[in-house]
Amino acid sequence: MRAGVRASTMRASPMAIRPMASATTPKKATAAAAMQQQPPTEMFDQPFFPDEPYGPIVRTSIPGPESKKAIAHLDKVFDTRSLNMMANYTKSLGNYIADLDGNVLLDVYAQIASIPVGYSNPSLLLASTSPAMASAMINRPALGNFPQHDWAEILETGVLRVAPPGMNQVFTAQAGSDANELAYKAAFMWKRSQERGGADVPFTEEEMSSSMNNALPGSPHMSIMSFATGFHGRLFGSLSTTRSKPIHKLDIPAFDWPQAPFPALKYPLEQHIEENKAEEQRCLDEAERVMTTYHNPVAGIVIEPVQSEGGDNHASPAFFRGLREITKKHNILMIVDEVQTGVGATGKFWAHEHWNLQHPPDMVTFSKKAQTAGYYFGNDELRPNKPYRQFNTWMGDPARAILFRAIIDEIERLDLVRNTAETGAYLFSGLENLAQRFPGEVLNLRGKGQGTFIAWDSPRRDEVLKKAKGVGINIGGSGERAVRLRPMLIFQKKHADIFLEGMEKVFSS
Known part of the structure; x- marks a missing residue:
C-alpha cells in the first residue's frame, strides 16, 4: 500500500446527518462463527463509520x-x-443504503462498484464544500485550451500520486467508456506513427483528404483485440470490444475487430491445476494467432484483470504475464481496463499489481471508484504528435479530480487497501464454509486472494438477488448466473458476518 497516515476512528462528522435508527446488533453469523476467527488486526477492529446502523432494517417489501x-x-x-x-x-451512510420506506440495506454492490469510501463520507463532504471545489464546479474549464492555474498540482497530488508502476502521465476523461476509447485512439496514433517513420514525419495530402471520406490511407484498417465475455463500455469503439451480452450490442454498427478466448477455469483451482494450465495456454496460443493473422492488423489489446460484467471470470497471473510477453514480442500495445477492478478493490491499489509483470502495461484505464476517469501511461510516444488529436471540450473534470484526491487521502488515512485484503480473506473463508454446507447454492466460488472481488455461480441467481433484499442485503449479479460482491473499501469483518448470516438465510429458504 502506498504510504499514508493511519487513524483508528473516523473524523468527527462535519455533516448535519442525524444517525439513522439502528436495528438490534445481530448475532455473529453462524457461517462466520463456524470458521476459525482471525486475531484482531490493529485499527480494523474499530468502525470507520461509528454512526452507521448496527445492521440492516427491513420494514416493507x-x-x-x-x-x-x-x-x-x-x-x-x-x-x-x-x-x-x-x-x-x-x-444512506457508510456501508448502508436507504430507501424511501425506511428500509436500510447493507450494500455490497455499491453503485456497480463505484462507491469507494462509504455513503455520506464526511471527509469527502469537506472536499466537496471547499473553495477549490466550488471554483471547479462553477467555472468548469475547457482543460485543453484554458486549464486552471493549479491543474498540474491537482493531478500530481491526486490522480498521479497513485499512478500504476511504470507510469507518470495521465489523460483525463469523463467515464470508463470514454477512457477506453481514448486509449484505443492513442494506440492507433502510435502504431501509424511507427509505420509512417516517426512522429516528425508529416501527414500526406492523400492521408488528410481520404480521412474525410473514412477511407484509406487516412482511415487505416486497424483493430483493437478484446476477449470473449469481456466488457469495456457502450460507446462505439468500446462497444466494439465489449463481448459480454447481446443486449449491449444489438442494432449498433460495430468495427471489424477481433476477439480471443478468455480462460474458462475450473474450480476449486487447487483441484484442476493441470486442466487450467492447459486452458490458459490454449487461450494464449489463440490470442497470439489472432494478433498476428487478423486481416485488420491489431494495434493493441484490451483486457480486464477480472471480467466483471461478463460473469466475474478470473485468470492466473501467469496467463497475464504470458499475454504481456506476446504483446511485447509483436510490438502490440497492452491496455489494461481497470475501470472496475482499480482503486483498492482487489487488495492491491491496481489489480494488475497481482501479476508481477516484468514489463508494465502500456496503458491502464480507470474510473468508477476514482469518481473520475482516464488512462495512465509512461511512454512519451503515446502522446499524439499534434495538438487537438486527443481533445474534447472538457478533457476531464477538475472537480472530480479533486474528489479523487480526497478519496486517495481517505484510503491512505484508514489503510483501506490492506483492510480490503484482510476483510476479503475473512469473507472468502466464510463463503467457503457456506459452499460446503450449501453445495447446490454456491458453485465455482472464486476471487481468493483478490480482496473482496469475490463471486460465485448460482443456479437460481435472480431469485437469490431478490431474496437478499428481503434479509437486508443489496447485492448484484453479472453474466448469466454469477452473484458478484462489490462492497466498499470500508467493508469490515462485522459487515462480512452480517452478509454471511443473510446469505445463510437465503440459501436455507
Whole structure:
C-alpha cells in the first residue's frame, strides 16, 4: 500500500446527518462463527463509520409503497426498466443504503462498484464544500485550451500520486467508456506513427483528404483485440470490444475487430491445476494467432484483470504475464481496463499489481471508484504528435479530480487497501464454509486472494438477488448466473458476518 497516515476512528462528522435508527446488533453469523476467527488486526477492529446502523432494517417489501410512488413519478420522464431500487441518499451512510420506506440495506454492490469510501463520507463532504471545489464546479474549464492555474498540482497530488508502476502521465476523461476509447485512439496514433517513420514525419495530402471520406490511407484498417465475455463500455469503439451480452450490442454498427478466448477455469483451482494450465495456454496460443493473422492488423489489446460484467471470470497471473510477453514480442500495445477492478478493490491499489509483470502495461484505464476517469501511461510516444488529436471540450473534470484526491487521502488515512485484503480473506473463508454446507447454492466460488472481488455461480441467481433484499442485503449479479460482491473499501469483518448470516438465510429458504 502506498504510504499514508493511519487513524483508528473516523473524523468527527462535519455533516448535519442525524444517525439513522439502528436495528438490534445481530448475532455473529453462524457461517462466520463456524470458521476459525482471525486475531484482531490493529485499527480494523474499530468502525470507520461509528454512526452507521448496527445492521440492516427491513420494514416493507422492496420496493415499498413510497418507493413505488416515486418510481411511477420518475417513469413518466425517465426510463426505469433497469431500476434496482429507489434510494434515499440523504439517509444512506457508510456501508448502508436507504430507501424511501425506511428500509436500510447493507450494500455490497455499491453503485456497480463505484462507491469507494462509504455513503455520506464526511471527509469527502469537506472536499466537496471547499473553495477549490466550488471554483471547479462553477467555472468548469475547457482543460485543453484554458486549464486552471493549479491543474498540474491537482493531478500530481491526486490522480498521479497513485499512478500504476511504470507510469507518470495521465489523460483525463469523463467515464470508463470514454477512457477506453481514448486509449484505443492513442494506440492507433502510435502504431501509424511507427509505420509512417516517426512522429516528425508529416501527414500526406492523400492521408488528410481520404480521412474525410473514412477511407484509406487516412482511415487505416486497424483493430483493437478484446476477449470473449469481456466488457469495456457502450460507446462505439468500446462497444466494439465489449463481448459480454447481446443486449449491449444489438442494432449498433460495430468495427471489424477481433476477439480471443478468455480462460474458462475450473474450480476449486487447487483441484484442476493441470486442466487450467492447459486452458490458459490454449487461450494464449489463440490470442497470439489472432494478433498476428487478423486481416485488420491489431494495434493493441484490451483486457480486464477480472471480467466483471461478463460473469466475474478470473485468470492466473501467469496467463497475464504470458499475454504481456506476446504483446511485447509483436510490438502490440497492452491496455489494461481497470475501470472496475482499480482503486483498492482487489487488495492491491491496481489489480494488475497481482501479476508481477516484468514489463508494465502500456496503458491502464480507470474510473468508477476514482469518481473520475482516464488512462495512465509512461511512454512519451503515446502522446499524439499534434495538438487537438486527443481533445474534447472538457478533457476531464477538475472537480472530480479533486474528489479523487480526497478519496486517495481517505484510503491512505484508514489503510483501506490492506483492510480490503484482510476483510476479503475473512469473507472468502466464510463463503467457503457456506459452499460446503450449501453445495447446490454456491458453485465455482472464486476471487481468493483478490480482496473482496469475490463471486460465485448460482443456479437460481435472480431469485437469490431478490431474496437478499428481503434479509437486508443489496447485492448484484453479472453474466448469466454469477452473484458478484462489490462492497466498499470500508467493508469490515462485522459487515462480512452480517452478509454471511443473510446469505445463510437465503440459501436455507
